[in-house]
Amino acid sequence: xxxxxxxxxxxxxxxxxxxxxxxxxxxxxxxxxxxxxxxxxxxxxxxxxxxxxxxxxxxxxxxxxxxxxxxxxxxxxxxxxxxxxxxxxxxxxxxxxxxxxxxxxxxxxxxxxxxxxxxxxxxxxxxxxxxxxxxxxxxxxxxxxxxxxxxxxxxxxxxxxxxxxxxxxxxxxxxxxxxxxxxxxxxxxxxxxxxxxxxxxxxxxxxxxxxxxxxxxxxxxxxxxxxxxxxxxxxxxxxxxxxxxxxxxxxxxxxxxxxxxxxxxxxxxxxxxxxxxxxxxxxxxxxxxxxxxxx
Amino acid sequence: xxxxxxxxxxxxxxxxxxxxxxxxxxxxxxxxxxxxxxxxxxxxxxxxxxxxxxxxxxxxxxxxxxxxxxxxxxxxxxxxxxxxxxxxxxxxxxxxxxxxxxxxxxxxxxxxxxxxxxxxxxxxxxxxxxxxxxxxxxxxxxxxxxxxxxxxxxxxxxxxxxxxxxxxxxxxxxxxxxxxxxxxxxxxxxxxxxxxxxxxxxxxxxxxxxxxxxxxxxxxxxxxxxxxxxxxxxxxxxxxxxxxxxxxxxxxxxxxxxxxxxxxxxxxxxxxxxxxxxxxxxxxxxxxxxxxxxx
Numbered sequence: 001x002x003x004x005x006x007x008x009x010x011x012x013x014x015x016x017x018x019x020x021x022x023x024x025x026x027x028x029x030x031x032x033x034x035x036x037x038x039x040x041x042x043x044x045x046x047x048x049x050x051x052x053x054x055x056x057x058x059x060x061x062x063x064x065x066x067x068x069x070x071x072x073x074x075x076x077x078x079x080x081x082x083x084x085x086x087x088x089x090x091x092x093x094x095x096x097x098x099x100x101x102x103x104x105x106x107x108x109x110x111x112x113x114x115x116x117x118x119x120x121x122x123x124x125x126x127x128x129x130x131x132x133x134x135x136x137x138x139x140x141x142x143x144x145x146x147x148x149x150x151x152x153x154x155x156x157x158x159x160x161x162x163x164x165x166x167x168x169x170x171x172x173x174x175x176x177x178x179x180x181x182x183x184x185x186x187x188x189x190x191x192x193x194x195x196x197x198x199x200x201x202x203x204x205x206x207x208x209x210x211x212x213x214x215x216x217x218x219x220x221x222x223x224x225x226x227x228x229x230x231x232x233x234x235x236x237x238x239x240x241x242x243x244x245x246x247x248x249x250x251x252x253x254x255x256x257x258x259x260x261x262x263x264x265x266x267x268x269x270x271x272x273x274x275x276x277x278x279x280x281x282x283x284x285x286x287x288x289x290x291x292x293x294x295x
Numbered sequence: 296x297x298x299x300x301x302x303x304x305x306x307x308x309x310x311x312x313x314x315x316x317x318x319x320x321x322x323x324x325x326x327x328x329x330x331x332x333x334x335x336x337x338x339x340x341x342x343x344x345x346x347x348x349x350x351x352x353x354x355x356x357x358x359x360x361x362x363x364x365x366x367x368x369x370x371x372x373x374x375x376x377x378x379x380x381x382x383x384x385x386x387x388x389x390x391x392x393x394x395x396x397x398x399x400x401x402x403x404x405x406x407x408x409x410x411x412x413x414x415x416x417x418x419x420x421x422x423x424x425x426x427x428x429x430x431x432x433x434x435x436x437x438x439x440x441x442x443x444x445x446x447x448x449x450x451x452x453x454x455x456x457x458x459x460x461x462x463x464x465x466x467x468x469x470x471x472x473x474x475x476x477x478x479x480x481x482x483x484x485x486x487x488x489x490x491x492x493x494x495x496x497x498x499x500x501x502x503x504x505x506x507x508x509x510x511x512x513x514x515x516x517x518x519x520x521x522x523x524x525x526x527x528x529x530x531x532x533x534x535x536x537x538x539x540x541x542x543x544x545x546x547x548x549x550x551x552x553x554x555x556x557x558x559x560x561x562x563x564x565x566x567x568x569x570x571x572x573x574x575x576x577x578x579x580x581x582x583x584x585x586x587x588x589x590x
Binding site for chain 2: 142
C-alpha cells in the first residue's frame with residue numbers, strides 16, 4: 001500500500017488527514033510528523049493516522065507522497081534538513097498560501113530524487129489547530145497548482161485526481177505570479193478589510209445590538225492567526241499593495257458619490273457590483289455548497 | 296380576532312407575513328396592501344394573508360396593527376394619503392433602515408388617533424421581493440426600536456413581545472441618532488465595502504478560480520437593491536461619511552505596516568481584530584444561528 005506522510009497537523013494538514021480517512025479509507029497508509037505529541041496521539045486515537053513522529057525517524061523514508069502543511073517560512077528549512085530522508089521518486093506537495101517567493105527559494109534546493117508539486121488549497125478555517133481541521137472545507141473548493149519546469153505532466157494529473165477524490169472542486173493551473181496577485185486580491189485583501197472594519201469601531205456603543213448578518217459575515221475572518229497572515233502578506237507585498245490601492249480607489253468613488261449626493265452614480269456602482277457578483281455566482285459551482293463546508 | 300395589515304410585501308413585509316403565519320397561526324387576521332396583484336394572489340394562495348388590496352379599500356380601516364414595509368421615501372406619502380383611513384387606536388409600525396430623517400419628517404404628520412412605533416429589523420436578504428421573503432431571517436436577529444415621546448411604554452412592551460414571538464432575539468431601545476450611526480457602521484459601510492471589493496477586480500483573470508469562502512462571504516451583499524440602498528445611504532450621509540473615514544484610516548494603518556514591512560505592527564492589528572471579533576461572538580447569541588437564518 002502506498003504511504004502518505006503529512007507534515008504539520010494544523011488546519012490544512014489535519015484536514016488532509018481527515019479527508020484521506022473519511023473519503024479514501026484504506027487506499028493509503030497515512031502517517032504524520034508534528035511537533036506536538038498530543039496532536040499526534042489524538043489523530044492516531046481517532047484513526048486519522050497510523051503512525052506519528054515529532055521529528056522524522058522513518059516516516060519520510062517510507063512515504064510515496066509527502067504533504068507539507070507548515071508555516072511558509074518553515075518549509076525551506078524542513079526540506080533542507082530532510083533532503084537525504086525523502087524516498088526515491090517521492091512526490092512532495094507544498095501547500096502554502098503564496099507561491100512566487102517560496103518557489104524561488106526552494107526550487108534550487110529540491111533533492112534530485114523527488115518531485116515537488118507547489119500549490120494552494122483555497123480552503124481554511126478562521127480557527128487554528130488540528131481540533132478545527134475539517135475535511136468538509138475541501139468540498140467543491142478551489143485548488144491552484146503552480147507547476148515548475150521540473151514537473152511531469154503525469155504527476156500533476158495524478159495529484160489533481162487525488163485532490164478531486166478528496167473533495168476539491170476546481171483544480172486550476174496557474175503561474176506563481178498570477179496566483180500571488182489573485183490571492184492578494186481574493187484572500188489577503190479580504191482579511192485586511194475584515195480587520196480594518198472591526199478595528200474601526202469607534203462608535204462607543206454596544207455594537208452587538210446593532211448588527212445583522214452582513215456585519216457578522218464581513219468580520220468572521222477578522223479572527224485570524226496573526227503570525228501566519230503577517231508572514232503570508234509580507235511575503236507578497238507588491239501585489240498586495242496594488243490590490244489595496246485598487247480597492248481604496250473604488251471606495252473613494254463611492255464616498256465621493258455620497259459626499260456629493262450623487263444618487264445616479266451610487267446606483268450605477270451598485271448595479272455594477274450586483275452584476276459582478278451574479279456573474280461570480282453563476283461561474284462558481286462551489287457557491288451552493290457553503291453549508292456543506294460548514295460556512 | 297385582532298387584525299394586522301402589512302403594507303408592502305417585499306423582503307421585510309413578506310417575512311412578517313410568513314412569520315405571522317408560521318409562528319403565530321390563528322392569532323391574527325393578516326391582510327396586505329401591495330401594488331402588485333400577482334404578489335397578493337401568491338401570498339393568499341400560500342395562506343400567508345387572508346385578504347389583499349393593491350390600494351387600500353377597507354384593510355387599514357380594520358387593522359389594529361399596521362406594519363409599513365415600504366421604501367423609506369414612500370412612507371410619508373403613504374401615511375399622509377391614508378391619514379383618515381387608520382383605525383382609532385391602531386399601532387403603526389414603521390420599519391425602514393434609517394430613523395432620524397424619517398422620524399423628523401413623519402412625527403409632525405402622525406394622525407391623532409394612532410400610535411407609531413419606529414424601528415428597524417436587522418434582517419434581510421440580498422435578493423428582493425416576496426418570493427425571497429423568509430421568516431427564518433428573523434430568527435435570533437436584532438430589532439432596534441427608536442421610541443418617540445409620543446409612545447406609551449405599554450405599546451413598546453406589547454410590540455417587543457410580538458417581535459420575540461416572531462423569532463427576533465434581541466430588542467434594543469435606542470435614540471434615532473445612535474441607531475443611524477450604528478447602522479452606518481454595521482450595515483451601510485459593509486455594503487459599500489462589498490461593492491468596492493468586487494468592483495475593484497482589475498486582475499484581468501478568471502477570478503472564480505482563485506476564490507475561497509472569505510471572498511464569497513465578503514461579496515455576498517455586493518448583490519443589492521441599488522435604489523433602496525442609495526436612498527438609505529443618501530438619507531444618512533453624515534454618519535456614513537464618518538464611519539467610512541474611520542475605516543479608511545484603519546486600512547491605511549494596515550497598508551503602512553505592509554509598506555514598511557513592519558511585522559510587529561501588523562501582528563498587533565490582527566491580535567486586536569481577533570480580540571474584537573471574539574468579544575463580538577461571545578456577546579452575540581445570534582451568531583450560532585446563522586444557518587437557521589439560511590445564511
